[in-house]
Amino acid sequence: MNRREFLLSTLIASLAACSWTPGESVALPNWLKQLALDPVAAAAIGDAYLAEHPKERNPRGLMRAIEQVMGGGDSFATLDQVVRAEYVRGDCVQVKRWILSRTEARLYALFAVNGVVRH
Amino acid sequence: MSVFEDARDAQDGSRIETDLAIIGGGVAGITLAHALANTGLQICLIEAGGMSYDPAGHALYEGENVGVDYPLRANRLRYLGGSSNHWGGYCLSLDDIDFEKRDWVPYSGWPITRQELAPYYVPATERVQLNPPNFDDPQYWAMHTAEPLIKTGSGRMRNRFVQFSPPTRFGERYIEDLKRAPNVRVLLNANVVNIATEASARHVTHLDIKTLTGRHLAVQARRFVLATGGLENPRMLLLSDGVVKQGLGNQNDLVGRFFMEHPHVSGFGEAVVADLKRMPPIYRERVKVEGVPAQAAFAPSFNFMREHGLLNAMFMLGLAGRYKEQALTDTGSEMAVNHQQMLRAARPFLRDGDPFGEDGVWLGIGGACEQLPNPDSRVSLSNERDALDLRKIKLDWRLCELSRRSLLTHIRSLAMELGALGIGRMTINIPDDGIWPEVVNGGAHHMGTTRMHDDPKQGVVDRNCRVHGVDNLYIAGSSVFTTSGAANPTLTLVALTLRLADHLRESRA
Numbered sequence: 175m176n177r178r179e180f181l182l183s184t185l186i187a188s189l190a191a192c193s194w195t196p197g198e199s200v201a202l203p204n205w206l207k208q209l210a211l212d213p214v215a216a217a218a219i220g221d222a223y224l225a226e227h228p229k230e231r232n233p234r235g236l237m238r239a240i241e242q243v244m245g246g247g248d249s250f251a252t253l254d255q256v257v258r259a260e261y262v263r264g265d266c267v268q269v270k271r272w273i274l275s276r277t278e279a280r281l282y283a284l285f286a287v288n289g290v291v292r293h
Numbered sequence: 294m295s296v297f298e299d300a301r302d303a304q305d306g307s308r309i310e311t312d313l314a315i316i317g318g319g320v321a322g323i324t325l326a327h328a329l330a331n332t333g334l335q336i337c338l339i340e341a342g343g344m345s346y347d348p349a350g351h352a353l354y355e356g357e358n359v360g361v362d363y364p365l366r367a368n369r370l371r372y373l374g375g376s377s378n379h380w381g382g383y384c385l386s387l388d389d390i391d392f393e394k395r396d397w398v399p400y401s402g403w404p405i406t407r408q409e410l411a412p413y414y415v416p417a418t419e420r421v422q423l424n425p426p427n428f429d430d431p432q433y434w435a436m437h438t439a440e441p442l443i444k445t446g447s448g449r450m451r452n453r454f455v456q457f458s459p460p461t462r463f464g465e466r467y468i469e470d471l472k473r474a475p476n477v478r479v480l481l482n483a484n485v486v487n488i489a490t491e492a493s494a495r496h497v498t499h500l501d502i503k504t505l506t507g508r509h510l511a512v513q514a515r516r517f518v519l520a521t522g523g524l525e526n527p528r529m530l531l532l533s534d535g536v537v538k539q540g541l542g543n544q545n546d547l548v549g550r551f552f553m554e555h556p557h558v559s560g561f562g563e564a565v566v567a568d569l570k571r572m573p574p575i576y577r578e579r580v581k582v583e584g585v586p587a588q589a590a591f592a593p594s595f596n597f598m599r600e601h602g603l604l605n606a607m608f609m610l611g612l613a614g615r616y617k618e619q620a621l622t623d624t625g626s627e628m629a630v631n632h633q634q635m636l637r638a639a640r641p642f643l644r645d646g647d648p649f650g651e652d653g654v655w656l657g658i659g660g661a662c663e664q665l666p667n668p669d670s671r672v673s674l675s676n677e678r679d680a681l682d683l684r685k686i687k688l689d690w691r692l693c694e695l696s697r698r699s700l701l702t703h704i705r706s707l708a709m710e711l712g713a714l715g716i717g718r719m720t721i722n723i724p725d726d727g728i729w730p731e732v733v734n735g736g737a738h739h740m741g742t743t744r745m746h747d748d749p750k751q752g753v754v755d756r757n758c759r760v761h762g763v764d765n766l767y768i769a770g771s772s773v774f775t776t777s778g779a780a781n782p783t784l785t786l787v788a789l790t791l792r793l794a795d796h797l798r799e800s801r802a
Contacts (some may be wrong), residue, residue, distance in 0.1 A: 212637030219638050250641055254715070257642060261712035262447045266705075271720040272635055273708035282638055 199288040200233040205249050213285045220286030222270045223279045236284040243277050253277070297472065299343070300483035301504045307511075311337040311478065313797065314500060314514035316485050316529070317521035318342075319375020320783060321769035321790045323463040323471070324420060325518060328794035330474035334801065337512055338477060339502065341484045341521075342372030344464070349505055349680070353484070356524075356686035357675040361733060363554075363690050368737040369522060373481065374464025376522065376737065382460030383781040384421055385428040385453060386414050386788075388605060390595045391663075391778035397602035398695075400551065400666040403775040404747040404756040413788035420787050421458040422466075424585045428454050434589070437582045440573040442589070447713050449597045449706035453607065457579060457586040458783075483510065484681055488517065488533040488541055488766070497541075497766045503681055516797065520769040520790075523552070523739025527672045527772065528686050530743070530753075530760075542743070542760040545750050549672035549742050552688065553777040554735035555661035556696055558723065561730075562704055564610060565632050566717040567653035568644035577612045577656055591710065592779065593703045604699040605779040608660035608707050616652035635718050642715055656717075658707070661736060662700040663779045665693045672742050692729050701725045738782050740774040757796045758789065769793055 224231045230239075243260075244252050260266065260275035267279050274282075313329065315322045318340030326338045342350045350372070356365040370378045387407060394402030414426040427433045431442045434454050445451055471477050480502075487501040497517050502510040519526050527549035531540035540548050566572050579586040591608045598605065616633050625633070636643070636653040643653070664670075670691040674684040701723070708719035723730050746752020749761035754773050760766040769790045771782040778785075 209641045211640050212634075215634040215637035218634050254642060258713050258715060261709045264447075264709055266709060266712070268721065270631060271722055272718055273705060273712065273721060274718065275712060278639070278642070 198233065200237045202237075202284075202288065203248060209250060211285075216282040216285040218286075219269055219272070219274075220279070220282035220284065223267065223274075223283045224286055226267075226269070227283075230280065230283060231287055233284060233288045236280050236287065239280055240277055240284065253281070296478045297481065298478070299481050300502060300510055301506045301508060303508060303510055305508045308499075309337055309478070309480070309510065309512045311335045311512065311514045313337070313516050313518065314339060314512045315518045315520055316500065317375065317519070317525070317770075318373045318464070318479065318481075319520065319522060319770075320377045320380075320463050321786055322518075322520035323374065323467050324787050324790040325520065325769055325794055326474075326477055326479075327420075327467050327470055328791055329798065330470060330477050332476060332798065334476060334797075336477045337514065338471070338479045339483045339485060339500070339512060340373050340479065340481050342370075343481050344373055346370065346372055346378075350482070353679050353681065355679065356688060357677060358688055358690075360670065360689035360691050363688055363735060365524065365686060365688060368735070368739070369524065372464070373468070373479075374462050377461060377463040377783075380458070380460045380462075380783065382421075382458035384418070384423055384456045384458055384784040385590075385780045386426055387778040387780050387785050388592075388595070390598065391605060391776055391780075395599075398604065398665065398776065400668075400751070401776050404745060404752075410785070410788055410792065413791045414784065416791050417784050417788040418456070420791075421461045421784060422585075423456045423458060424583050426784075428456070434575065434582070434587070438573065438575050438580055440575065442573060443576060443714060443716070445591075445594075445710055445714070447706070447710050448594060450591045450703075450710045451594045453590045453592045454575075455588050455590050455609065457588070480510075480512070485521075485529065486532070486681055486683055487535060488519070488529065490533075490536050490541065490763070492536060494536040494541065495762060496764055505680060516765045516767065518767045518769050518793070518797075522770055523742050523772040524672060524686055524688070526768055526770060527742040528674065531672075531674050532683055542753055542763055542766070544762055547668075547744070547751070547753050550668040550670070551666045551741040551744050552670045552672055552690060552739070553664040553666060553741040553774070554690065555738050555777060555779060555781075556664060556692055556700070556729075557659070557661045557734045557736055558700065558730050559732070559734070561660070561723050562658050562708065562719055562721050563613075563628070563632070564656045564658060564708075564711055564717045564719040565636050565653055566643065566656060567636050567640055569654065570645075571643070571714070571716045577610055591707050593706060597706070601702065603702055604663035604665060604696055606660060606662040606700055606703040607779040608658055608703070610656040610658050613655050613657040615654050631720075639718050643717060658719075660700070660704065661779060662696050662703070663777050665695045666741060666744070666776055667691055667693055690735070692733060694727065697727075697729050736781065738771065738777070740771045740777045740782055743768045743772040745773045745775050758793045767793060767797070
């Protein structure tokens with residue numbers, strides 16, 4: 175990382191940190207709210223991801239990151255395609271020893287920081 | 294009818310004359326004797342043990358470890374049938390790439406191709422009671438299991454299919470055939486203690502044999518085949534130092550070097566699967582296909598290995614447990630809680646339809662990796678002596694970084710493949726820190742110690758398994774493997790032995 179990239183990443187990180195206060199959440203789109211996952215389990219994994227990536231502890235930033243890779247799609251099918259494609263590319267992280275696609279890990283992190291809503 | 298004799302009952306100092314002497318009544322030796330039964334060749338099959346396990350004879354397998362700890366005694370059996378008497382029965386062929394010269398794998402490149410060996414895999418499968426050697430064709434397995442198979446999509450992995458021999462216990466299976474063969478003589482409890490040569494060391498004259506009861510015999514033959522396994526074959530050559538001090542066939546200091554195993558690491562990962570419909574049974578258990586149990590395996594693709602400069606490997610998954618949908622409580626093990634959390638979090642990605650009921654299953658993963666040929670990984674002789682007053686074996690098994698890195702990379706590829714296919718999620722439980730886990734086991738696969746190469750400076754035997762520089766001594770078994778691949782070696786060593794049988798038959802004149 176050169177000096178410019180370092181300064182830029184520091185700026186983004188500090189902006190991200192300042193833009194979120196504990197307890198704040200984002201409104202999840204309907205397709206995401208309807209996901210048949212267990213939010214408690216997802217949040218447990220998401221917490222572990224955020225422990226390794228503390229700069230991402232921001233629900234709006236996480237939501238934005240997910241929406242960005244979905245390219246305007248607004249369905250689970252799109253998310254599933256994105257996640258599978260990341261596994262194909264090897265765009266993965268390791269969380270609690272699990273190999274997870276980056277977006278999948280961010281999804282779980284979103285459930286961790288956004289508060290758990292039981293279906 | 295053939296003759297089965299116990300060397301302990303022979304007259305001391307007696308001499309047997311034959312056309313072909315086969316040293317070792319294990320998989321290779323019995324395969325060779327069986328292939329040449331009922332021909333014009335007079336054969337003497339010399340087995341160090343008897344018809345069943347004997348502790349005193351087995352103790353002759355003790356030795357010294359100076360490298361990675363290795364169970365020299367537990368890994369082998371010394372009676373008719375040899376180590377097939379505790380064989381697990383895993384069978385598949387080596388891959389094309391295993392035979393190739395790979396610029397990222399020092400000392401790679403067999404002098405023969407897989408295509409040259411392919412015709413011998415067919416009768417080899419018959420010898421170990423399998424269906425034809427179809428180990429790589431998903432269409433065949435889809436048709437015979439009536440299940441759509443997994444289409445790997447990342448380019449990293451491919452399917453292979455393992456067949457399981459009953460397993461064939463070669464002594465039991467072929468004893469009657471050998472007894473019926475008029476040209477086969479079987480000598481039991483006969484320990485070869487020296488391969489004697491002419492003064493030039495270019496021609497073997499006879500074998501010196503000794504029993505644990507103190508009898509001495511000699512077997513004189515026109516040709517000799519050493520078939521005592523990947524550890525004893527080099528030991529026998531090194532012990533035969535009456536003319537050449539460094540050992541027979543060891544003029545280039547290669548005998549015993551390049552010892553290879555398939556490094557196995559246990560507990561390196563687990564997989565969870567929420568919907569078994571996404572994972573056909575043959576991927577998680579043995580399924581009978583035309584009467585023979587078979588199971589799918591995952592192996593790295595040739596392209597992936599080439600692109601990343603990696604060695605071969607193979608993984609198989611097996612159903613280990615089921616998780617009912619129940620509360621995650623503190624009473625569950627940490628692993629179980631971890632598995633259930635993952636199954637519940639990833640549920641939308643891993644299953645269709647009703648999300649309730651069973652959470653899913655977890656699967657254990659077994660795997661092994663090719664070992665880099667390494668001249669410093671070697672068999673030599675210890676200064677300790679056994680009950681026959683022979684120097685014991687000394688093994689220095691060494692692992693290398695490329696094998697470790699290949700194994701870790703392929704484990705990661707498997708995890709990504711399961712994710713890409715929406716089948717499951719997988720853990721990796723060992724760190725990628727440049728260090729092998731504390732416990733690494735072999736698979737009782739002893740390979741490479743009398744490796745095959747056309748150049749005598751790079752191999753102990755030539756492409757016909759004849760010892761370089763000795764005109765009538767051949768070697769059968771996995772000690773001739775130039776590289777190990779990742780496949781279990783028995784089927785390939787049987788195929789190579791059948792090829793040797795053809796060579797011996799054709800070159801009789």
